[in-house]
Amino acid sequence: MDARGSSKTSSVAFEDTARTIVSSEHLRAATAADTVAGIQPQWIVEPGSEQELAKVLKLANEAGLAVIPRGGGTKLAWGNPPQRADVILSTARLNAVLEYAWSDLTVTVEAGRTMKQLQETLAAHGQRLALDPLWPSRATVGGVLSTNDSGVLRLRFGSLRDLIIGVTLALPDGTLAKSGGKVVKNVAGYDLPKLATGALGTLGVISSATFRLHPLPQDARTLSCLARDAHDAQRLLLAVQSSKLAHSALQVRFLETKQTQMDVLFEATQAGLTAQVEQLKAILAPSAVIDPGPAVWNARQELYSAAKDNESSSALAKLSVLPAQLAETYNTLAAIAANRVRFQAVVQASGIGFVYLEAAPAEIGSTLQSLRAKLEALGGSLMIAHCPSVIPSLDAWGNPGDALQLMRAVKSQFDPKSTLNPGRFVGGI
Amino acid sequence: MDARIVQELRAIVGPRGLITAREELQTYECDALTNFRVLPLGVLLPESSSQVQAIVRVCHRERVPFVARGSGTGLSGGALPVENGVVISLTRMNRILEIDLPNARVVAEPGVINLDITERVLPQEYFYAPDPSSQSVCSIGGNVAENSGGAHCLKYGFTTTHVLGLEVVLPDGTLVHLGGKALDAPGYDLTGVFVGSEGTLGIATKVILRIVKRPECVHTLLAAFPSTNEAGAAVSGIIAAGMLPAAIEMMDKLAIQAAEAAVHANYPDCGALLLVELDGPFAEVQYLMTHVNEICRSNGAWEIRVAQSDVERALVWKGRKAAFAAMGRISPNYIVQDGVIPRTALPQVMTEIDRLSKEAGVRVANVFHAGDGNLHPLVLYDRRIAGQEAAAEALSYKILEICIAAGGSITGEHGVGEDKKRAMSKMFSEPDLDTMQRVRCAFDPLQLSNPTKLFPTPRLCGEKPGKYVAHPLEAAGIAERF
Numbered sequence A: 001m002d003a004r005g006s007s008k009t010s011s012v013a014f015e016d017t018a019r020t021i022v023s024s025e026h027l028r029a030a031t032a033a034d035t036v037a038g039i040q041p042q043w044i045v046e047p048g049s050e051q052e053l054a055k056v057l058k059l060a061n062e063a064g065l066a067v068i069p070r071g072g073g074t075k076l077a078w079g080n081p082p083q084r085a086d087v088i089l090s091t092a093r094l095n096a097v098l099e100y101a102w103s104d105l106t107v108t109v110e111a112g113r114t115m116k117q118l119q120e121t122l123a124a125h126g127q128r129l130a131l132d133p134l135w136p137s138r139a140t141v142g143g144v145l146s147t148n149d150s151g152v153l154r155l156r157f158g159s160l161r162d163l164i165i166g167v168t169l170a171l172p173d174g175t176l177a178k179s180g181g182k183v184v185k186n187v188a189g190y191d192l193p194k195l196a197t198g199a200l201g202t203l204g205v206i207s208s209a210t211f212r213l214h215p216l217p218q219d220a221r222t223l224s225c226l227a228r229d230a231h232d233a234q235r236l237l238l239a240v241q242s243s244k245l246a247h248s249a250l251q252v253r254f255l256e257t258k259q260t261q262m263d264v265l266f267e268a269t270q271a272g273l274t275a276q277v278e279q280l281k282a283i284l285a286p287s288a289v290i291d292p293g294p295a296v297w298n299a300r301q302e303l304y305s306a307a308k309d310n311e312s313s314s315a316l317a318k319l320s321v322l323p324a325q326l327a328e329t330y331n332t333l334a335a336i337a338a339n340r341v342r343f344q345a346v347v348q349a350s351g352i353g354f355v356y357l358e359a360a361p362a363e364i365g366s367t368l369q370s371l372r373a374k375l376e377a378l379g380g381s382l383m384i385a386h387c388p389s390v391i392p393s394l395d396a397w398g399n400p401g402d403a404l405q406l407m408r409a410v411k412s413q414f415d416p417k418s419t420l421n422p423g424r425f426v427g428g429i
Numbered sequence B: 001m002d003a004r005i006v007q008e009l010r011a012i013v014g015p016r017g018l019i020t021a022r023e024e025l026q027t028y029e030c031d032a033l034t035n036f037r038v039l040p041l042g043v044l045l046p047e048s049s050s051q052v053q054a055i056v057r058v059c060h061r062e063r064v065p066f067v068a069r070g071s072g073t074g075l076s077g078g079a080l081p082v083e084n085g086v087v088i089s090l091t092r093m094n095r096i097l098e099i100d101l102p103n104a105r106v107v108a109e110p111g112v113i114n115l116d117i118t119e120r121v122l123p124q125e126y127f128y129a130p131d132p133s134s135q136s137v138c139s140i141g142g143n144v145a146e147n148s149g150g151a152h153c154l155k156y157g158f159t160t161t162h163v164l165g166l167e168v169v170l171p172d173g174t175l176v177h178l179g180g181k182a183l184d185a186p187g188y189d190l191t192g193v194f195v196g197s198e199g200t201l202g203i204a205t206k207v208i209l210r211i212v213k214r215p216e217c218v219h220t221l222l223a224a225f226p227s228t229n230e231a232g233a234a235v236s237g238i239i240a241a242g243m244l245p246a247a248i249e250m251m252d253k254l255a256i257q258a259a260e261a262a263v264h265a266n267y268p269d270c271g272a273l274l275l276v277e278l279d280g281p282f283a284e285v286q287y288l289m290t291h292v293n294e295i296c297r298s299n300g301a302w303e304i305r306v307a308q309s310d311v312e313r314a315l316v317w318k319g320r321k322a323a324f325a326a327m328g329r330i331s332p333n334y335i336v337q338d339g340v341i342p343r344t345a346l347p348q349v350m351t352e353i354d355r356l357s358k359e360a361g362v363r364v365a366n367v368f369h370a371g372d373g374n375l376h377p378l379v380l381y382d383r384r385i386a387g388q389e390a391a392a393e394a395l396s397y398k399i400l401e402i403c404i405a406a407g408g409s410i411t412g413e414h415g416v417g418e419d420k421k422r423a424m425s426k427m428f429s430e431p432d433l434d435t436m437q438r439v440r441c442a443f444d445p446l447q448l449s450n451p452t453k454l455f456p457t458p459r460l461c462g463e464k465p466g467k468y469v470a471h472p473l474e475a476a477g478i479a480e481r482f
Helices: A008-022 A048-061 A115-123 A140-144 A190-196 A228-239 A270-284 A294-309 A322-339 A360-375 A401-414 B004-012 B022-028 B049-062 B114-124 B140-146 B190-195 B228-238 B253-262 B284-296 B312-320 B323-329 B344-362 B388-405 B421-427 B430-443
Strands: A027-029 A043-045 A065-072 A086-092 A095-102 A106-110 A164-170 A176-180 A205-212 A217-225 A249-254 A261-268 A314-318 A342-348 A352-358 A381-386 B040-045 B066-069 B087-088 B096-100 B105-108 B163-169 B175-180 B203-210 B218-227 B249-254 B272-280 B301-305 B333-336 B361-367 B374-381
Touching: A008 A027, A008 A043, A008 A048, A027 A249, A048 A065, A048 A086, A048 A164, A048 A176, A048 A205, A065 A205, A086 B218, A095 A115, A106 A115, A106 A261, A115 A140, A115 A164, A115 B022, A140 A205, A164 A314, A176 A190, A176 B430, A190 B190, A190 B430, A217 A270, A217 A294, A217 A342, A217 B344, A228 A261, A228 A270, A228 A322, A249 A294, A261 A270, A261 A294, A270 B284, A294 A314, A294 A342, A294 A352, A294 A381, A314 A360, A322 A342, A322 A352, A322 A360, A401 B175, A401 B190, A401 B430, B004 B040, B004 B049, B022 B096, B049 B066, B049 B087, B049 B163, B049 B203, B066 B140, B096 B114, B105 B114, B114 B140, B140 B203, B175 B190, B203 B218, B203 B333, B218 B228, B218 B284, B218 B312, B218 B344, B228 B249, B228 B272, B228 B284, B228 B344, B249 B253, B249 B312, B253 B272, B253 B312, B253 B361, B272 B284, B284 B301, B312 B323, B323 B333, B323 B361, B323 B374, B333 B388, B344 B361, B344 B388, B421 B430
Parallel strands: A043 A086, A065 A086, B040 B087, B066 B087
Antiparallel strands: A027 A043, A095 A106, A106 A205, A164 A176, A164 A205, A217 A261, A249 A261, A249 A342, A314 A352, A314 A381, A342 A352, B096 B105, B105 B203, B163 B175, B163 B203, B218 B272, B218 B301, B249 B272, B249 B361, B333 B374, B361 B374
């Protein structure tokens, strides 16, 4: 169970003490369904408060046990396989909205609340967290933050780093620390909410977070046009990007069975929509503009879900390049994949793209490696979210650059014993 | 400073790049918060990343603390030299290295002036969004250190929103690259941590910025209200209606009077002025502006003007932009405070400030970034009157306590620096501060980079919010701030 062979007595001691912290019904033996990238943990612990969370984490840390924080578990496959996994620390019971100051457009919410539940609370006051993450009915606030998962709305509203304004973190030594605050404008102290965002739970466990909110749009409209090829798609995309339109999202879909298509989302008042639709048509002329309905914005999640449903022979990678490199990136991928690998992609105007690959595992592995090398040479990156587990030595993250030592120093300040998600993050962190 | 070290440093930057003469060092003994002054041992003026790196290596080896400095317009003493330390001035590193319009990125050295970025990309109708009022003189490196805001961050965000990557010389002289031109680089978001770290984590030597396309139109509404309560209610109404203006600014009666006396902006004589700026597609802005107009009227605005041209807008903004400097017209001395409250706490906080002001016999003029609850109370006093300065400083500090009690922050854009270290422990608990210090220890275990700033230390507990004295650039009419 524990690769470092922590003694059986310390395991028993952990279980006994953890039971007294969370009470017996909230600690149970992990089953095969709880494996993390093939590693079988021993326990699932579900603390009922941030204090309990911090205590259990401290206890595991002192016992030399590895802790895997878990929210909805939808993205537990992301990152490298853990070196060790003993305790699943679940935020399932931490799902309350702690403070919803709707007239101040802020909300403080516990990490275990699902995105869907949160958005429903906010919608009651005509507001939203302007973020469209994957699988919102199961994905939790803490999990979405830790994986830095954002969708098409980031073009206009930014990603989580731009929306989170405060965080409470439980550290392996039992510290509960707040940083940031409840107001949108605040420069007091270091910006630890950003540090926790995308850290894959390797520095601390997020127990609650505060976000700035946006009003729900009065009205919305999606418009699409066809592109001849990747260069044409990029030309159209850059034309919209350099216009004065105030669109909320912009993506290009390279789907296997359909012609390449660009989608634009407007969110505005009716008056604003009508005018912008006309402007868009003028910018894209002579290409015809059609109304495909809002379902096109599910394209990213559809690729992810396809990879999840076909674990043995498919992969999903998130890539990041500059917007003006999208055509080159697509053509590079097409050349590498050739006839050996089937693929589909959705790329956003921010330069973030999502690629679904389907082939024999060895082909997938070599394609991802070649593509990553090309993208890193362009200054971009490629993160592998899902791939067949049989592919060896394929790092999930790629090259973190010359700041890796500094990242390791940060890690050792927060989690010196590598208790949290050991080995799952960049450079073996 | 040891002659051997001086010689080594001079060899790095050349004779023109090192200042050691006392009378020249005095230029650097403070930033725009002039009541704290420390004479540095020397000032270095590097011209490249490699020179910065070489300087920092020497400092690290010799354990000489250093403070990076941009234009010195900071209001919290962030660029205040430290005892027995050197100042590394980045003003000569002022090149814009790359302008990439298709990807809306600019790469700049830290000494580039904020407004110069916008001026370079304006012909192509782009702009750099963060607009601290010192933007015509403040540097990008300083903006990065302080995570500078401005009037338009309600819609466009802060410096941190627009910094995508950094080249940084760490306090041991290592050069690292954080983030990059492309988004979501693998690893921790150390760019996000570095921005706003007030020079305590190293020195940024290159900054990758995001630029933004100019909106199709900008309309600015000026509305006169009987008091800040009605104006505040109008702000709430605008937010509740689901709008996100580019800026919402408020001034109270005293601030209006001062602005009138200084620049004759022709503002209505009223209890509170609201300035609401909407930008975006023309049809959208026009529609929403009608709505803003109605909200203001229904909340008691008795005069409303809408500026649509750049000339009209400049006039509307003139008094607001001059508000801080204008205090000199109505008071010999004043302190500029910077606190944040949840916007809805405004009426209660205003009442409390007013009560304390009367109690202390010290006048307070109020200028707000009302949309995001960022208050800039200006505490007015006359230092020639015995006890007034102390009373003003005490009142200024109490205002921060009110902000904390209301669930806000001790600083929205000016930073903690030297000025507000003590207040940090009012806003954050020991474990909170200790957790932040872990980041510092990872970056700067020897605490050489701007030590003594930002965090309260047990030995230093007597700091007070500083009184305001005009920065030389401001006094000379080159810069203004708000």
